[in-house]
Amino acid sequence: MANASRPARLPRSARIAAGVAAVFIAIHVFFTAVYNTPYDHIRNDVLPGAAASGYINPYLQQDYRIFAPNPANSDRNLWLRAWVETPDGERVTTKWVDATSIELAEPARRVLRKQLSIQAALRLMSTYFDMSTAQREVAEQNFHEDEDLTPLQDALIEADDSLDSEARAFIRASNFATSYATQAAKALWSDDGEVIAVQTRSVSTPIIRWDERFEDEPEELSSSYTAMGWRPVMEWSGQSTEGFSASFLKWAEKAGVSGSLTDDEEQPGDTVESDDTDSTGGGTGGDEE
Known part of the structure; x- marks a missing residue:
């Protein structure tokens, strides 16, 4: 055979x-x-x-909360503002800017991967509310005079050492959000002076519930946000400030956001129950308006 x-x-x-x-x-x-x-x-x-x-991070991070039983039920946007020292020595607190809306002004970006500002907002919101009340009170304070967030981390752990891992997770999220805010702030306002501190806020806006989608007047749900103080500008090796600025300003123009330091545009505090963060801005890091 x-x-x-x-x-x-x-x-x-x-x-x-x-x-x-x-x-x-x-x-x-x-x-x-x-x-x-x-x-x-x-x-x-x-x-x-x-x-x-x-x-x-950041390119392979995914969010699978699309389908039942626990679909995503809110939009989370990253808002930011900066503290700018003008050439004449005046220190100006800029307007709040919705960075997520700016990123999504480019139509092609709405159908691609989750944008960096959305990732930052999601991580900031979840880690912020994982901490205890005492730790969140510390997060509301200003920590902008150091080169990094180590003093903030130490203060968070000192406030509640039983949640030290939650504090460290919040610091990692804050590093991400603060670094992004630094690049965005320099893109928008570096021509007006030196950006010396930034402040970020993750704003969660509930969407209309599925079973209320056909109602003429669905229940209006309140937004929530992270109350956080001022943070130092943070930059890392390998970043292209010029490249980021060119892209971000192009999106900002499409979103109708100008690079003016202050104006009467909608602020994140206008859409939420309270705006207590501004009251924490005493001393050298607070509002000088």
Whole structure:
């Protein structure tokens, strides 16, 4: 009986490509699993959490809360403003700017991945409300005179050391939001003077509930936001301030947002129940208006 024909052997190049693909998939699955580990101390102390975060953020981060049983039920936008010292020495608190609306003014960006400002707003909101009341009161204070947020982190842990992992998660989210706000503020107002501090706010605006979508006057739900003080400007190596500025200003023009320091545009406090953050702005970091 004739021997059964043996299957043709794959070319060496195909075997190498398959091996590389398998290794990449294994690394991707591993880092995704580490990133989604629910326990912060395990993710960062036992597993390579920092490496996983660097791999996932910002381009591979996803939000799967689209379908039942727990669909996303609100819009979260990142608002920001800056403290600018003009050439004549005057220090001006700028208007609040909705960075998310600016990013989404570019039609193509509405159908692509989740925008950086939305990611920042989501992370800021969730980590802020994971902290205790005492820690949130600390977050409302100004910490803008240092180079980074280490003093803020120390103060948060001192306020409630039982939630130290939540405090560190909030600091990571604040680093992200503050770094983004620094780039946006410099794009909008660097021509008017030196940006010396920034303030961010994640604003959550509930959407109309599904079962009320056909009502003439659906229940109007109040927005919520993170009350946070002033933070230092934060820049990192590898950033392209000029490239970011060119893109952001193009989107701002489409959104109808000017680069003026102050005006009568809608403020995030106008859409929420209260605006207590401004009252925390005493001393050198507060409103000078």
